[in-house]
Amino acid sequence: MNNLSKQFFRLGSVTLLGALLAVTPFTTFAAKEIRIGIIYDLTGPLAGAGSVPASIGTQIAIDMVNEKGGVLGKYKIVPIKGDAQSKPDVAINEAERLINLEKVDILAGIYSSAQAVPLSGKLNAMKKFFWINVAISSAVFKNKNLRYVFRAQVHSDQFGQTSLDFLAEYAQKKLGMKPSDIRVAIIHEDGPYGSGVASSNKIGALSYGMKIVHEEGYSLTTPDLSSMVIKLKRARPDVILHTGYNPDITLFLRQAKELGLRFKVLIGHGAGYGQIDKLVEAFGTDVDYIFNVDPVAAQLLDAKTLKPGIGDLTKEMVRRYKKITGAKEVPPHTSMGFNHTWVLLNNVIPVAIQKYGGFDSESLRKAALDLDIPVGGTIQGYGIKFARPGHKMAGQNLRASPVVMQYVGGKTYIAYPTALQNIDPVLPLPASSPYAAR
Amino acid sequence: MALFDFFLLEAIINGILFGGVLALLALGLNLVFGVVDVIWIAYAELVMSGMYIIYTLHITWGWPLLLAAPMAIVGVGLMGLVVHRLIIAPILDTPPINQLLATGGLLFFLQNFATLIFGADFRNIGLSLPILQIFELYISFSRLLSFGAAVLGMIGLYLFLSRTYIGTAIRAVAQDREIMSLMGVNTKKVYLITSALAGAMAGLAAILLVLQQDVHPFIGFSFGPITFMICVMGGLGNLIGGFFAAFIISQIISIGSFYGSTELSYVIAFVLFIIVMFIRPQGIFKRNT
Incomplete structure (x- = not known):
């Protein structure tokens, strides 16, 4: 090996060593x-x-x-x-x-x-x-x-069912009606979320023998819901079950007020209904006594x-x-x-x-x-156990459950299930609400 | 269900009032197309900008609403002018697809700029206008206001175009921009004035929409496509055509939704639009400013 070759060899070795030293920490770090x-x-x-x-x-x-x-x-x-x-x-x-x-x-x-x-x-x-x-x-x-x-x-089947379980529980006590006498309207945005919840709303309502007087889906970007509101006025529901995002929820609430829609109970199902700050900003006390079904906001739990x-x-x-x-x-x-x-x-x-x-x-x-977390093991109260392969809901947590919350005075309270309740639910809507049935 | 009932009357009235909002939106878009021969795809986003101007001045800065609202007309009018000067004018003589893409780019720019400045939150000026109640018939005052503004806007624009010197110049340029150039008319100035006027119309629409809708960066998704459809159906550039097409579409949506569903009513409206395009590609009304 001549001098020139030796120099090349040394230079190459140094470069290779340098490269190795440079790469090694990154490799370790990446791991x-x-x-x-x-x-x-x-x-x-x-x-x-x-x-x-x-x-x-x-x-x-x-x-x-x-x-x-x-x-x-x-x-x-x-x-x-x-x-x-x-x-x-x-x-x-x-x-x-x-x-x-x-x-x-x-x-x-x-x-x-x-x-x-x-x-x-x-x-x-x-x-x-x-x-x-x-x-x-x-x-x-x-x-x-x-x-x-x-x-x-x-999952959405639980959302839809929980609102009906809640209604059935309080129908006689608060509304003075048998569950089978309640007139229910189901309205929803028409994506998988709204349609999924609405479908379980329907199954739940029928299981309690409630009358579904109106059912309608709409696009969440629709600029106008007035015709749907007018149909709801005609259908005279006692309870409106609504699933939407935003801005459709605020559009519905605004047009419902403007067109004089009256009802006894409004139950929302998460998404836009979960944003109480935004609802209060838009409607002030008008949103008092509206219910929302959602996994609980952790800070509400004891x-x-x-x-x-x-x-x-x-x-x-x-x-x-x-x-x-x-x-x-x-x-x-x-x-x-x-x-x-x-x-x-x-x-x-x-x-x-x-x-x-x-x-x-x-x-x-x-x-x-x-994973096997018992009830009370997460900040939202529910436990976690996933359905195993072969189960019809494989991958879904079988221990999750939503609650029914109610907004009063700009604050959120748990209205259902009774074990977690921190408010005696207010229904029907009191006369102070612009939506209250008269 | 009875063929005609009281609630149907309410749906028809609400359809007419909704048509007022759409007609107002169509006016500005048609004006620009009729004169400058450019489609502002980002028109609904200019309206959104006007809504944010009102929200910022009224809610953030505490200006009285009556003072904040006209600033939307001024602000968006200026935006119209800037849009023409910076985006449209340099590519006015290039193929129309370039202008379409440029205003499409403006649409995304305005949406994302609003998200950057104001966030994605839904905002509201929290104003609740009185409701007109006649027996069991409820009419929203904010919608009544929009309808009135649309009619007045249409009349005002008509008078401006037919009774003023600059209005006549605008109409002349709309009819034949090349000839008017050869006759010594400063078409660039006419374009600028037209763009500012269209922007001001968007500002007016913003005032009326802010009373009825939440302010958020993506409100254009709700109003942009339907406004464009109305303009095409009425004959792009035809102010009167667009005005009437707005009421045709709003009635189809309102009555279709009343007898069917909200989803179905839009299907009917779009199917009708396609049929009209097959039968009269130039729109229901002949293009004529």
Whole structure:
């Protein structure tokens, strides 16, 4: 080997060594990171209907875990955010970007059922672990036997049934009517979310023998609902069961008032009805005594009924959310975003790593199926046990349950189930309400 | 169900009032197309900008509503002028697809700019206007106001175009812009005035919509497509055609929704639109400003 060759050899060796030294720390560092793709609607009509509060809840959970060194104290969570822009096609594109370009290990989030339904099938086929935080449509899981998709959230069949169970419970006591005498109207946005809840509303109403006097779907971007309101006036329902996002909910409430629609009870089902701050801003005291079915906003629960330490978790979530947003009330969507992400980071991923050897989709799936949190074990009160493959709702949390909340004086109270109640529900609407039947 | 009932009358009246809102929206869009020969795809987003101007001045800065509302007309009028000067004028002589894409880009810019500044939250000025009640018939005062404004806007625009010097110039340019250029008319100035006028109409629509709808960056999704459909149906650029098409569409939606469902009524409206386009591609009314 001549001098020139030796010099080349030395230079090459030094370069190779340098490159190895440079790459090694990154490789080690990369192994300590868990990349999670988080998709929510940060823009578009759904952003203001609860998706942004949910995304903030998710970020708070990630921050709290990372502040303690990450999962198991050593795996930092790197959230890679995607904005679905309130459109299913954009959600799918964002999921593909996060998986193929950002190489995320897990995909989580999702507010809209219209996005959750196509995404769940697609990601399951790709064997990508998908953790749904907010979207509720039962159609995501029903008879699909998904293996890599999990949802700790309540599903839409429960939403629709709970409002009817509540009505049946209080029909005689408060309305002085037999359940079978109640005239019910079901109105809803026409996506998977609204249609899913409306369908279970219908099944529930029929199971109690209630009369369904009107049923109608509409597009959430419709600029006018006056004809539907007029038909409701003609149908004279005692109870209106409404499922919508925003701005359709505020449009309905405004036009209902302007056109003199009267009823005894209005029960909303999450989404826009969960945003009490926004409803009060638009309608003031007019929204008093409206009911909302949703998984509970964690801060409404009595911490003494929960596992020790859970109450402190809720307090910290509320403190951080108010600090970030300046909001007075913390909507249920924040609890959903926080709670379900917290469970993923603290109860699923650690088990996947310790028991199954990593955080690949297969290990995560096994860890999720092992999950067995009893009632009172999460900030929203319910436990978590996922339906196993072969079950008609495989992947769905079988222990989740919603509550019925009531708005009074700009504050939220739990009206049902009676075990969690912190208000004696007010129904029918008192005469002070502009919607009260006269 | 009886063929005609009291509630149907209420639906028809509400359809007419809803038509007023749509007619007002169609006026500005048609004016620009009729004169400048450009479709402002972002027209509903200009209305959204006007709504945010009112919200900011009234709620954030505490101005009285009666003072904040006219500022939407001034502000969006100026925006119309800027849109023409910065976006349309440089590409006016290029193929129409370029102008369409440019105003499409403006649509996304305005939506995202509003999201950046105001966030995605739904906002409301929290004003509840009185309701007119005649027996069991309820009429929204805010809708009545919109209807009145649409009619007055139409009459005012008609008088402006037919009785003033600049109005006559606008009509002349609308009829033949090349010839008018050759005759020494400053068409650029006419375009600028027309764009400002269309912007001002969007500002007026913003005042009336802010009384009926939430303010949010994506309100254009609710009103943009239907306004465009009305303009095409009435004959793009035809002010009177657009005005009447607004009421035809609003009645189809209102009565269709009354007898069927809200979803069905839009299906009927769009099917009718397609049929009209097959039979009269130039719209129900011949294009003529």
